[in-house]
Amino acid sequence: MLEALDLAAQARDGDDVPVGAVVVDASGAVIGRGLNLREASGDPTAHAEVVALREAAATRGQWRLDDCTLVVTLEPCLMCAGAVLAARVPRIVIGAWDAKAGATGSQWDVVRDARIGSKVEVISGVLEHECGSILTEFFAARRQAPQ
Numbered sequence: 001m002l003e004a005l006d007l008a009a010q011a012r013d014g015d016d017v018p019v020g021a022v023v024v025d026a027s028g029a030v031i032g033r034g035l036n037l038r039e040a041s042g043d044p045t046a047h048a049e050v051v052a053l054r055e056a057a058a059t060r061g062q063w064r065l066d067d068c069t070l071v072v073t074l075e076p077c078l079m080c081a082g083a084v085l086a087a088r089v090p091r092i093v094i095g096a097w098d099a100k101a102g103a104t105g106s107q108w109d110v111v112r113d114a115r116i117g118s119k120v121e122v123i124s125g126v127l128e129h130e131c132g133s134i135l136t137e138f139f140a141a142r143r144q145a146p147q
Contacts, residue, residue, distance in 0.1 A: 001071055001095055001127045003030065007048065008073045008134050011035040018134045021048040021072040023056035023065060023089075031068070032056025048072060049080035053087050065089050073131040075102035075124070081110040084120060091121040095131025 007020025016036040023032035034051030038044060049072055057063050066088040070076075073095040076084060081103035084092060092104055092111065103110045104122050111120035 001073070001093065001131070003033070004048075004071050004073050004095070005127065005130055005134065007033060007035040008131070011037070011048065012134065012138050014040050016040060018138050019048040019072065019074045021052040021070060023052050024069045024071060025056075026067040031059040045079065047077065047080050049076050050083050053083055053089070057087065063087060069093060071126075073127075074098050074135065075106055076104050077101045078103040078108065078110060081108075084111055085116065085118055088118075089120065091123070093126050094122065094124045095127050096135065097124065097128075 004020040004022050008018040011020060012018035016039045019036045021034045022030045025031050032052040032055035034048040034055060036048050037046035037051060049070060052070065053065065056065055056068060068089055069091040070084060070089050071093040075094050075098040076092065094104065097106045099106055101107060105124065111122065
């Protein structure tokens with residue numbers, strides 16, 4: 001999670017929402033890294049999780065990440081939860097919950113929906129204060145900045 005927090009800080013420094021993610025393989029090696037790049041790239045799908053999953057798949061040379069763990073500073077949204085399912089990731093480690101748009105347990109629980117048939121393990125609260133603080137500070141600064 002510390003590496004994901006470092007990536008979140010990089011996103012913040014690039015004026016993007018500070019979210020970072022890493023994909024870890026079964027041996028514990030980081031095979032994918034991602035940070036929010038929507039502002040930098042102009043790509044609405046450039047969420048940290050999607051960027052990290054794409055890099056992990058490229059590292060592996062295949063789209064199936066069925067023995068990996070996604071570690072992310074903020075609970076994934078609907079799009080990212082869908083990407084986790086599409087990549088067959090069996091485990092997500094979350095820092096802070098997303099009370100507005102979270103899709104892995106707070107607003108929705110897409111990754112454990114019985115109708116889908118896939119059950120993703122969700123571990124939450126890892127460095128929750130640190131992961132939440134970087135977001136709180138980012139949005140507070142944006143509200144105070146002159147428009």
